Amino acid sequence: MVIGVRNLAVARGGVTVLQGLGFAVAPGEALILRGPNGSGKTTLLRTLAGLQPPTAGEIDLAPETIAYAAHADGLKSTLTVAENLAFWAAIYGGPDIGPAVQAMDLAALVRRRAGELSAGQKRRLGLARLLVTGRPLWLLDEPTVSLDVASVALFAGAVRGHLAGGGAAIIATHVDLGLPEARVQDLDPHRVRIMVRDGFDEAFA
Amino acid sequence: MVIGVRNLAVARGGVTVLQGLGFAVAPGEALILRGPNGSGKTTLLRTLAGLQPPTAGEIDLAPETIAYAAHADGLKSTLTVAENLAFWAAIYGGPDIGPAVQAMDLAALVRRRAGELSAGQKRRLGLARLLVTGRPLWLLDEPTVSLDVASVALFAGAVRGHLAGGGAAIIATHVDLGLPEARVQDLDPHRVRIMVRDGFDEAFA
Amino acid sequence: MSIWEYANPKKFMQTSAWVLPWAVGLTVACLVVGLVWGFFFTPDDYKQGSTVKIIYLHVPSAMMAINAWVMMLVASLIWIVRRHHVSALAAKAAAPIGLTFTLVALVTGALWGQPMWGTWWAWDPRLTSFLILCLFYLGYIALWEAIENPDTAADLTSILCLVGSVFALLSRYAVNFWNQGLHQGASLSLDREENVSNVFWVPLLVCIAGFVLLFVTLVLMRTRTEIRARRLKALLARERVA
Amino acid sequence: MRALLLRDVRLAMRTGGGFGLGLAFFLILAVLVPLGVGAEGGTLGRIAPGILWVGALLACLLSLDRIFALDHEDGSLDLLATSPIPLEAVVAVKAMAHWLVTGLPLTLMAPGLGVLLNLAPAAYGWLVLSLLLGTPTLSIVGAFGAALTVGLKRGGLLLSLLVLPLYVPTLIFGAEVVRRGAEGMALGTPLALLAAISLGGVALLPFAAAAALRVNLR
Amino acid sequence: MRALLLRDVRLAMRTGGGFGLGLAFFLILAVLVPLGVGAEGGTLGRIAPGILWVGALLACLLSLDRIFALDHEDGSLDLLATSPIPLEAVVAVKAMAHWLVTGLPLTLMAPGLGVLLNLAPAAYGWLVLSLLLGTPTLSIVGAFGAALTVGLKRGGLLLSLLVLPLYVPTLIFGAEVVRRGAEGMALGTPLALLAAISLGGVALLPFAAAAALRVNLR
Amino acid sequence: MPDLGKYAFAVLASYAATALLIAGLVALSLWQSARTKRALDEVEARQGKTDG
C-alpha cells in the first residue's frame, strides 16, 4: 500500500468540506477522484500532499513519497523548457530529463522559453516534471486541462508507464482520461452539507 | 453575417502560425475551432478580437461586436463575485447581472470573493461575464476548462440561448462541448509547417 | 483549579462578565481620584512650572505602552505553546490599546517638549524608540487585519510579536547608542533617593494604578468582543456550507 | 469610466498594495533619514524640503507598476482593450485612480512628516501646495512609463529608469518652491512651471500612453 | 539546494526585476538627493553616510516581495514545499540568492555613489565594510517579512511596514560606522554589533521564516 | 481651576488630547462590542430556528 487514508476530514477557508473519507492505493494502482466543482478535490489533494493538516482522521504515507501537480504548473516563464525541467530534476535528485522530454513530446521545444508556449504545451511541460521527480505516488489535479486528444493519450501512456513501474497515482478530473483500469472514488457522498452545532467551543472549529 | 474572414494569416512571436484562413459566421451560428496544441487557436482569436493585427488577409467585422474570453479570466480575487460582474456590466453598459448569475448558477456565491472560489467556480464566473456584455459575437478560448459535467451543460445552454437571440460564437476547444449543431473549422490544414524563405525582406515578416 | 481553564472561551466569557463591572468601577475611581488630585491639588514645580501636571498622563501611558507589548508577547507565547484561542484573541485585543497609549505618550510628550525643550520633536532616544514602538504596533495590527483565516492570523502575528520583541530591544539599545538625548532619566526607580517629591509621587501612583486598571478593563472587554466575532465567523462559515 | 475609477480605487483600498504602500513608504523614509543622517536640527531642517519631495517621488515610483501590470497579468487588460471604453480614457482614468490613492494622501500626510524633519514653519503651506500641483504629473508620467513597460518581465527596473529622468523637472521645481517658501523668498516662477508641467502632461500623455499600450498588447 | 540558488540567481539576472532594480533605485536615490537637497558640499558630505545606508535599505526593501511572491503565484512554492528540501533551507537559500543579487552588488556600487554625495575620503573603506556586514541582515530579515506576508494581497504595504522597524538597529549601527569612519573616530563597538546582528539573524531567522511559510501555505 | 500660568496651553492640550484618544478607544471598543453582539445574536437566533 502506497497510501492509506482513514476517516479523513479536510477543510478549506475554515469550513470542513469533506469528511469520512477512507481509501487505500496499492502500487500499480490509479485512483480517480470525481466530484462536482467546489466539492473539495483540490483541498483533498493538498492535504494528502502535506500542505495543510487534516481536520480529522489519519493518513498513512511514508515520507518522500509524493509528487504533487497542482492547478498551477510552477513554471518560470523566462527559463527554457530544459532549464525548468533540469531544475526540478536537481531538486529531487531525480533522473535525467531526457526520458521525460521524450515521453511528453517536448523535444522540439526544449530550447523555447516556457513563457512562449501555448496553453497545452505549458501543461505538457508541467506533467513532464512528474517524470523527473522519481517519486512513487503522483497527486494530480486536473492534469489534462488544455491538452489536445493526442496529448491526453500521451499523458495516459505516461501514467500507465508509471503504474507499471510500481508507482501509484491519485487524479482529480472532470473528463475522461482514457484510463479505464483506474478505480473511481466519488467524493459526493462525503461532502459536508449539514451544520453540526453543539457547545460554545464548537464555534472554534 | 456577423464576421467574415478572407485569406487570413496570423503570427505569434514573429512567426506566422496560420495562413489562408477563410470563413464567415452568420447570426445564430456557432463555429468551433479545432487543432492540436500550439496550432494557433489562441493567436487567431486574439487577432479577431483586434488585439493584434493579421499579417495578411481581411476581417469584416462591425465595431463593438465582440466579447472575448481568454485563457485567463480577468477576475480580481479581492472583489466579490457580484462586484466583478457588476464592473464588467458597467463597462459595457450592459444588462443587469441577475440573469447572468442565474444562468451560470452563481447565486449561492455572489457574496464570496473571487479568490475564494474553486477552479471551476472561477471559470463559471468568467463565463458569466460574457452574458453581461450584451455583445453579439463571443470569442471563447477553451471555455470549459475545469468545468464539471453539469457546468458544461450549463455553458452549452448559455451559448444556445445566445445563438437563439441572434448572437454568434467562435469557440476554440479540445473537448466535446455538447453543441452538435455547431460548425467545426479544422485549423490543421492552415498551419504553416515549412518556413517559406526567399528575399531578405521576407526575414522581417 | 488551574488558570488554563480560562482558556476555555465559555468559561472566560462567564468569568469576565462577572469581573467586568468591578473593573470598570475601580478604573473610574482611580482615574478620577488620581487625575483630580494631580490636576487641582498639586503645586507647580519650581523648574517646570505647571507643566508637571502632564506627568500624570505622560508617565502612566508610557509605562502601559510598554507593558501592553509585554502582555502581548506573553499571550503570543501561550498561543504558540498551548494553542489556547482566548490568549491569541487577548493579544489581538490588547494591540489597539497599546497603540493608543503609545500615541498618548507621544502627544503629551510633544506638548511637554515645546515649553521645556523649545521643540515639538527631538530625536531623543526615548522618543525615537517610542516612534519605533508605534510602528511595531501598526505592523502587528495591520497583519491581524490582513489575514482572513483567524488561526493563520494568530500564528503569524505571534511569530511577528516574538521576533519583533527581540528587534525592539535591539532598537532600544541602538537608539541609546546613537544619540544621548534630552529626556529625563528614570526618576521612578525605587533604588534612587532623589525621587520626585512626594507631593507629585502619590497622585502619580494613583494615576498609574488607574491606567493599569483601564488597560485590564479594555482588554477584557475587547477580548469578549473578539471571542464573539470569532464565534460569529465560524457560524457564518457553517451556514455557507449548508 | 466611473466604474473603472471606482474599481481601481476600491481594489487599491481593499487589497492595499497600492493604497497605503506609498504612505507607509513615505513615513518610513521620514523616520529612517534622521536615524541614518543624525538628528542635528539645523542640518535636518535644511534638507527637509528635498527629502520630502524625494520621498513623495519614490513613494509614487513604487506603486507605478501596479497601474497596468496587475491587470495585464490576470487578463483584465486584454478584456478592457476589447471593451467599448477608448484606451486613452482607460489610461487617464487609471492614472487618476493612482493619484487618488497615492498622490493625494501623500500630500495630506506631508505636513506631519515635516514636523519629524524639522521643516521651517513658513514652508508647510508651500509644501502642500507644491505637492498638490506636482503629484498629478508624477502619476500621469508614471502611467506613461508603465504603459511602455507592461508585459515586460524586466518591467520594474526599466520603469524606474525610464521614468526617473522625466521626474527631474518636477522634483527640482517642487523642492525649490518649498525651499524658497521656507526662506521667505519669491517663488512664483517655479510654482507656475510646476503647474504648467502638470497641465501639459495631463492633456497630452494619455495619448502617448495608449499608443504604447496598444503596441504592448499585440 | 545549489540548484535552487542557481535558479534564483539566474531568474533574477534574466528577468531583471530583482537584479538591477535595487541598483537602479540606489543610483536614482543618490542622484535625486543632491537635486532635491541642493548641492552644498558641506551639508551633502555630512548626510552622505546616512543617505547611502538609507538608500541601500530601501533598495533591499523594494525587491523583498519577489523572494517568495513570484514562486507563490505560479505555484512553485507549493511544489518546493512538497519537495525533499527542508523549508528552512529553502528560506536560507532564497535569502542568500536575494543577497547575491541585491546586497552584494549594492555594496560594490556604494563607493561610486559616495563620490556623487561628497563622502569623506576616509569613510569609503568603512562604507564597504559596514554594508558587507549589514546587508545579509537586510536580506534575511526581509525573507522573514516576505514569508509572513506571502499570499496576502496587501503584501507590499504590509511587508514594508513590518520590516522597517526590524531594520532600525542595522541602519543605526551601519550609518554610525560610516560616520565615525569619516571623522576618524573609534568604531569597534558598532561594527561588532552589526556583525553580531547579522550572525544572529542568519542563524535563527530561517526557522521563524519557515514556520511562517508553513502556516501561510496551509 | 488652578492657575496654569504661561503653560496653560501645553497642560490643557495634553489633557484634552489624552481624553480624546482614550475616549476614542473606549467608544470604538463599545461600538465594536455592541455590533458583534448584535450580529451574533441574530445569527444564533436564525440558526436556532433552521435547526429546529
Ligand code: HEM
Ligand atoms: C514625544 C515625546 C516623549 C516621549 C515619547 C516620551 C516617552 C517617555 C517614556 C517612554 C517614559 C518612560 C516611562 C517609564 O519608564 O516608565 C517617559 C517618562 C517621563 N517623561 Fe517623557 N517622553 C516624551 C517627552 C517628554 C518631555 C518633553 C518631558 C518633559 C520635559 C518628559 C518628561 C518625562 C518624565 C518626567 C518622565 C518620568 C521619568 C521617570 O520617572 O521614569 N517627557 N517619557
Ligand SMILES: Nc1ncnc2c1ncn2[C@@H]1O[C@H](COP(=O)(O)OP(=O)(O)OP(=O)(O)O)[C@@H](O)[C@H]1O
Ligand atoms: N481560498 C479559499 N478560501 C475559502 N474557500 C475556498 C478557497 N478556495 C476554495 N474554497 C472553497 O472550498 C471548497 C472546495 O474547493 P476546492 O478547490 O477543493 O474544490 P474542487 O473540488 O477542487 O473544485 P474544482 O473542480 O472547481 O477545482 C469550494 O466550495 C470553494 O468555494
Ligand SMILES: Nc1ncnc2c1ncn2[C@@H]1O[C@H](COP(=O)(O)OP(=O)(O)OP(=O)(O)O)[C@@H](O)[C@H]1O
Ligand atoms: N508569447 C509567445 N511568444 C512566442 N511564441 C508563442 C507565444 N505564445 C505561443 N507561442 C507559439 O505560437 C504558436 C501558437 O500558439 P497558440 O497559443 O495560438 O496555440 P493554441 O492553438 O492556442 O494552443 P493550445 O491549444 O495549447 O492553447 C505555438 O507554436 C506556440 O508555441
Ligand SMILES: [Mg+2]
Ligand atoms: Mg480544484
Ligand SMILES: [Mg+2]
Ligand atoms: Mg490556446
